[in-house]
Amino acid sequence: MxxxxxxxxxxxxxxxxxxxxxxxxxxxxxxxxxxxxxxxxxxxxxxxxxxxxxxxxxxxxxxxxxxxxxxxxxxxxxxxxxxxxxxxxxxxxxxxxxxxxxxxxxxxxxxxxxxxxxxxxxxxxxxxxxxxxxxxxxxxxxxMRVAPASRPHPVSVAGVEAAVEAGHARAADPAGGLQEGAGLHDLTIVAGRxxxxxxxxxxxxxxxxxxxxxxxxxxxxxxxxxxxxxxxxxxxxxxxxxxxxxxxxxxxxxxxxxxxxxxxxxxxxxxxxxxxxxxxxxxxxxxxxxxxDHPQTSIVYSAAAPIPVSRNNHGEASVLWRSELTGWPDLQALFVTLPYHSPALHGPAEGYSIAVSLMTPRSxxxxxxxxxxxxxxxxxxxxxLRDSRDVEALVLGLQRAREIGEARALSAWRGSEVLPGPGLRDASALRKHVHESLTTYFHYxxxxxxxxxxxxxxxxxxxxxxxxxxxxxxxxxxxxxxxxxxxxxxxxxxxxxxxxxxxxxxxxxxxxxxxxxxxxxxxxx
Ligand SMILES: Cc1cc2nc3c(=O)[nH]c(=O)nc-3n(C[C@H](O)[C@H](O)[C@H](O)COP(=O)(O)OP(=O)(O)OC[C@H]3O[C@@H](n4cnc5c(N)ncnc54)[C@H](O)[C@@H]3O)c2cc1C
CATH class of the missing domain: 3.50.50.60 (FAD/NAD(P)-binding domain)
Known part of the structure; x- marks a missing residue:
């Protein structure tokens, strides 16, 4: 020794x-x-x-x-x-x-x-x-040198515009401390590394x-x-x-x-x-x-046009809003420039996702x-999801994220909704999707x-x-x-x-x- x-x-x-x-x-x-x-x-x-x-x-x-x-x-x-x-x-x-x-x-x-x-x-x-x-x-x-993507992915740009179209404010600086609304957030990437x-x-x-x-x-x-x-x-x-x-x-x-x-x-x-x-x-x-931890679910779309390969992290833009279950913004949608979802589910070969996370879990x-x-x-x-309020908040998150996903600004990229699937609209179907699609957001x-x-x-x-x-x-x-x-x-x-x-x-x-x-x-x- x-x-x-x-x-x-x-x-x-x-x-x-x-x-x-x-x-x-x-x-x-x-x-x-x-x-x-x-x-x-x-x-x-x-x-x-x-x-x-x-x-x-x-x-x-x-x-x-x-x-x-x-x-x-x-x-x-x-x-x-x-x-x-x-x-x-x-x-x-x-x-x-x-x-x-x-x-x-x-x-x-x-x-x-x-x-x-x-x-x-x-x-x-x-x-x-x-x-x-x-x-x-x-x-x-x-x-720590941080900055938004200098040449953002077109799906990220369209995602922010879709969120604004769906009624979210444009966030001047998503990391400013009053984080709410849609924008290109900062990344810890320097010179492409x-x-x-x-x-x-x-x-x-x-x-x-x-x-x-x-x-x-x-x-x-x-x-x-x-x-x-x-x-x-x-x-x-x-x-x-x-x-x-x-x-x-x-x-x-x-x-x-x-x-x-x-x-x-x-x-x-x-x-x-x-x-x-x-x-x-x-x-x-x-x-x-x-x-x-922040529990995460997702909506996944197939692509209507080839999705360019990301030069960044696949997640350059986000939206934060209030579910009305808490006093401050508690739901985040992250635009992911590839079909990102639980490995338990089958997504499209080419597409993109809106990952929806609950930022104030009760569990x-x-x-x-x-x-x-x-x-x-x-x-x-x-x-x-041990506390049922977490499930309800994520259901509200999916509903609001879907409004963004269906906005005109994303129509050039949107093939069809693959997960949870366009037919699954009522709250009980979305609760089931929350359980089936759950992943960690890695934030222990x-x-x-x-x-x-x-x-x-x-x-x-x-x-x-x-x-x-x-x-x-x-x-x-x-x-x-x-x-x-x-x-x-x-x-x-x-x-x-x-x-x-x-x-x-x-x-x-x-x-x-x-x-x-x-x-x-x-x-x-
Ligand atoms: C896959 C993934 C994606 C993420 N994405 C993001 C993101 O995009 N943005 C964001 O803000 N956050 C993200 N996070 C979360 C963020 O990175 C963490 O919250 C943060 O790094 C935690 O810092 P920490 O110092 O607490 O722990 P860590 O950075 O995990 O450091 C702990 C260190 O301790 C060492 N260690 C542990 N036990 C021992 C031991 N017994 N002896 C010696 N060494 C030990 C580990 O090896 C590790 O190096 C992500 C995390 C993961 C895993």
């Missing part, structure tokens, strides 16, 4: 949040940062081509998780999540949206002080670089001598001394490596990985931990609870241990939520309740899922986390650094 010492911060997971944290924390040359990632350092070349993202699901860059069988549908669903530098941002769909400000203000109202939209706005702005947008709301100097959080934040700072990044290293346990986290254990090439951390460990392993690791380390719901044979260190019932699921053995994947139950969140009540996992500063030296900063801390694709929100969460941590560094600024004993293998520079 090798032992590694001398780090002030140990960040677990080099995904969206981990890339931000490692880059921001290591800006202070007086602290030493170790970033540990289970996956590999480089993702294959085709992955860089934006339109190839669909084929990354099921690849070695995916953990290849599968949900437990869902009570509402009788089906278990693949739950892709990224494994490797950049994490899910290396395999995601590259849509860049913040969501409506109300969905962040709801966090503050639910007890997460300091996490309303106005509190997060500086961190959204700090994370991004945009041009031609309102600079009081959007960032212009941040690492995918841009992950690691490309934007981490790769440019790998030369820093106070930052080490270890890949192919699976963290399987937190090292606890009483209620203090003093480091982590990871396995690398069959060898176990122990890391001593003199400051803080930060979990950025994502909404499935972070609760998994906490529970493997004895931090979680005590009864469940005892059931699987894990010694309880801290009883925190909320760990792994409150799992949320809540969980992540639990299947075994105390770290290499056994956790059980994930999203509880899709909420399993280590911020708050001060008994079910909360971290406090307002993202410190794990009743544990010293340990924070969580990733998609899992969202008290409720935001009303947009989640990557932009995770960037802002991690920016704010780094800011909070820098205000209270583990040591004063006047210390002499011990020389870190570096991890033995695969440190990337």
């Amino acid at each position: 090798a032992c590694v010492i001398g780090y002030d911060y140990v960040v677990v997971g080099a995904g969206t949040a981990g890339s931000v944290l490692a880059a921001r924390l290591s800006q202070d040359a007086a602290v030493r940062v170790l970033l540990i990632e289970a996956g590999s350092a480089e993702i294959e070349a085709p992955v860089r081509t934006p339109r190839a993202w669909v084929s990354l699901m099921g690849s070695s860059a995916d953990w290849n998780d599968v949900s437990v069988t869902q009570a509402a549908t009788g089906v278990s669903y693949p739950l892709p999540r990224g494994r490797g530098i950049g994490g899910s941002s290396s395999i995601n769909g590259m849509v860049f949206l913040r969501g409506h400000h109300s969905s962040y203000d709801a966090w503050g109202q639910a007890g997460a002080r300091g996490w309303g939209f106005a509190d997060l706005l500086p961190f959204f702005r700090r994370s991004e670089s945009t041009q031609g947008r309102d600079p009081s709301v959007r960032g212009v100097h941040g690492p 995918r841009q992950s959080a690691a490309d934007a934040y981490l790769r440019p700072v790998l030369c820093r001598s106070n930052l080490d990044v270890v890949t192919d290293a699976f963290v399987h346990r937190l090292r606890m001394v009483g209620d203090r986290c003093v480091g982590v254990c990871y396995s690398l090439g069959g060898e176990e490596v122990t890391v001593d951390c003199s400051g803080e460990v930060v979990l950025a392993a994502g909404a499935i990985g972070s609760p998994h690791l906490l529970m493997l380390s004895g931090i979680g719901p005590s009864e469940h931990l005892r059931d699987v044979g894990v010694d309880v260190v801290v009883d925190l019932p909320g760990v792994g609870a409150n799992f949320q 809540r699921g969980w992540v639990r241990l299947a075994s105390r053995e770290p290499d056994v994947a956790p059980l994930v139950n999203p509880n899709y 969140a909420g399993t280590c939520r911020i708050g001060s009540d008994e079910e909360a996992v971290v406090d307002d500063h993202l410190r794990v309740h009743a544990v010293h030296g340990l924070r969580v900063a990733d998609a899992s801390v969202m008290p409720s899922i935001v009303s947009a694709n989640t990557n932009a929100a995770v960037l802002a969460i991690a920016e704010r986390a780094a800011d909070l941590m820098s205000q209270n560094p583990p040591y004063g600024s006047q210390r002499r650094l011990p020389h870190p004993q570096r991890p033995p293998f695969r440190v990337i520079r």
Whole structure:
């Protein structure tokens, strides 16, 4: 067993949040940062081509998780999540949206002080670089370069016009914080290539001598001394490596990985931990609870004319509107420039889709241990459609999306509606379609939520309740899922986390650094 010492911060997971944290924390040359990632350092070349993202699901860059069988549908669903530098941002769909400000203000109202939209706005702005947008709301100097498609696909353009024809407002800036209406949204694509959080934040700072990044290293346990986290254990090439951390460990392993690791380390719901044979260190019932995702259904059309091959991500334009079941926009239609639908259904060989997602689901699921053995994947139950209001909202979504799909502006491309099929119009037929066509929108969140009540996992500063030296900063801390694709929100969460941590560094600024004993293998520079 090798032992590694001398780090002030140990960040677990080099995904969206981990890339931000490692880059921001290591800006202070007086602290030493170790970033540990289970996956590999480089993702294959085709992955860089934006339109190839669909084929990354099921690849070695995916953990290849599968949900437990869902009570509402009788089906278990693949739950892709990224494994490797950049994490899910290396395999995601590259849509860049913040969501409506109300969905962040709801966090503050639910007890997460300091996490309303106005509190997060500086961190959204700090994370991004945009041009031609309102600079009081959007960032212009941040690492993540985002922009709408410069040469949008004709189906995306026609889709926006069809939405306007169907009565939706034209959104001046879909990511502005009052996200509602139709428009070409921003994409995390630069010069025709995918841009992950690691490309934007981490790769440019790998030369820093106070930052080490270890890949192919699976963290399987937190090292606890009483209620203090003093480091982590990871396995690398069959060898176990122990890391001593003199400051803080930060979990950025994502909404499935972070609760998994906490529970493997004895931090979680005590009864469940005892059931699987894990010694309880801290009883925190909320760990792994409150799992949320945006459920998705779709309308699929065959093509009346050959559909040009996308140069982008197949999803350049969207519409957001209110179902009238909530106080803010809760339904999103994404124009997809290929026949995109559940693999359980048969679509046309050539065509396009309107993917309809519920952005404020009521259903809540969980992540639990299947075994105390770290290499056994956790059980994930999203509880899709468990709350019947989610089904009703998606039915309303399909009806409204159909109005868009049938508008004149799309007539040049529209062959016929293939899914659910033009004859299926009443609510009960559409409810059936929602169940049969259900897929994930890949936006897992909420399993280590911020708050001060008994079910909360971290406090307002993202410190794990009743544990010293340990924070969580990733998609899992969202008290409720935001009303947009989640990557932009995770960037802002991690920016704010780094800011909070820098205000209270583990040591004063006047210390002499011990020389870190570096991890033995695969440190990337
Ligand atoms: C297929 C797909 C498409 C998506 N499309 C979009 C989109 O178009 N727009 C959008 O905004 N969002 C999208 N998302 C969601 C978005 O990318 C995620 O919400 C975001 O990346 C989550 O960031 P995170 O830091 O919480 O987790 P991740 O980015 O998943 O990072 C977690 C990291 O931790 C590592 N890790 C986990 N466990 C361990 C361990 N035990 N030891 C060491 N390392 C570990 C993982 O390998 C991973 O690198 C998509 C996601 C997927 C999977």
